Amino acid sequence: MNLSVLYRGPLASCNYDCPYCPFAKRRDSRAELRADRAALERFVDWATRNPDDDRLSVLFTPWGEGLTRSWYRDALVRLSRLPHLDRVAIQTNLACRLDWLADADRRTVALWATYHPGQVGRATFLRRCARLTELGVRFSVGVVGLPDHLTEARAVRAALPADVYLWVNAADGHRYTAEQEADWTALDPLFGYSVRPHTSAGASCRTGETVISVRGDGTVRRCHFVETVLGNLYDGSYRSGLRPRPCPLAACDCHIGYVHLETLPLYEVFAGGVLERVPARLP
Template identity: 75%
Template sequence: MTVDLGLPGRRPDEHPLDLTVLYRGPLASCDYDCPYCPFAKRRDSPEQLRADRAALERFTGWAAAQHGDTLSVLFTPWGEGLVRSWYRRALVELSRLAHVRRVAIQTNLSCRTDWLADADTDAVALWVTYHPGQVPIERFLARIRELTALGVRHSVGVVGEPAHLDAARRLREALPDTTYLWVNAADGRSYDDTEAAAWTALDPLFGWSREPHPSGGRPCRTGESVISVDGDGTVRRCHFVRPPLGNLYDGSYRAHLAPRPCPLPVCDCHIGYVHLESLPLYDVFAGGVLERIPHGW
């Protein structure tokens, strides 16, 4: 279990929270070189890796101390987290805490999977992205089969680049029907109806990703029941709205949690717009919001 680092939990005079936390530490290195990603094949120095590990262990210690709250945690690293032992350990430790409802991570699944046997499969989940050209599809599918054998909840997806369509079709054909295959619209790309239909044939929910969603002035759960946290503990309402709400480790963020409209004109990332109250996606993904699994899939 996580070592007690002396971090504060909930004070007796504070109301318990049911909080979703999106954590993104300083890690920015990845073992893939996808041409559409600015972090492809980026290398963190040993000092940067040590800083990322210390930040993550501090966060895990904080989460373990929040006995009076209910937490759901999604790790959204810029780089690939699961090739680092401290991310694997964090998922296992957090999954085994009674007050953590779900702990998930976005990953390319290039790591081994045997460590997941130590996790609580009722709580742990993976949001897995397949990157054609970076890994042979047979190797990727073998890893997915390992997740299935371990009983680990997971979704699988691809970026909707035109060059990926054939590989995505092959992937959908090879995956069991019980595995949801999502498609993310490529950044800055517009899809005509023919292109959109091809992707929708693979992911019936592609329409939610196809165009940015108007968000300005609309209610959003971020800043109230959903927060973003960086490696220093700075709390923001989400990854895309920069003004801070306080700090996680001194508890100052709690006084600033409140309903508030989105200040940005549009939201074009799933981890952002899924929390918009003007969209029905909490019903669409009920029970699987963090790992991107539709309800009843």
């Protein structure tokens, strides 16, 4: 079986203070950081043992910034080397050193990077992207589609290599005029998938069958947005809950959710790069 795992541990601290993020500049206590590290190491041990003999792909989606913590860097290196693991990726702001990636299997590891204007200089962010290119690491770059970000997004798109995909996330609560949508679509031809929620009630979705969400304690849900528990990763009880099932929500408006809807063509668009948001062919 090919199983994609979206892992989110208790980590909630971030070094940035983006006004559109509820976890901006949040600080975890030492006890909370120890708990997050222990939870992540337990998950990596599970993936290494691979008790169910699956082909695995893993995306880390921490509430905070993971790569400023050594245990997330170590986890990506270790997982990338597993013969039964097809992809390991993480959502990150790139606010970390990157030389550790030289120890990872570059055929397997990938980064989903977000540029946050006002939190990091454009030149600094682009230098980090250039380092990823030098290391041969797969990555995508994105930005939140706020009006104040458009000029910076255009500059980053112009500076990035042509084969690096720049994605744009529609800003929560922001209504786009036709002109604004056209501006963002000129940068990201797939912006239309983000700008409007997708009707999902009763729709077929891969989550809960070949895609699962895992919390730090091993609790398994079909995705981050449906609270129904399927079981626990570590006692294997989740396995009996894996089956095709329709989405119970009225709509899905987050990429890590709607990308798995079978009513959308995004598995073909992102073939080979679903978890790291890298299209098979640049639009």
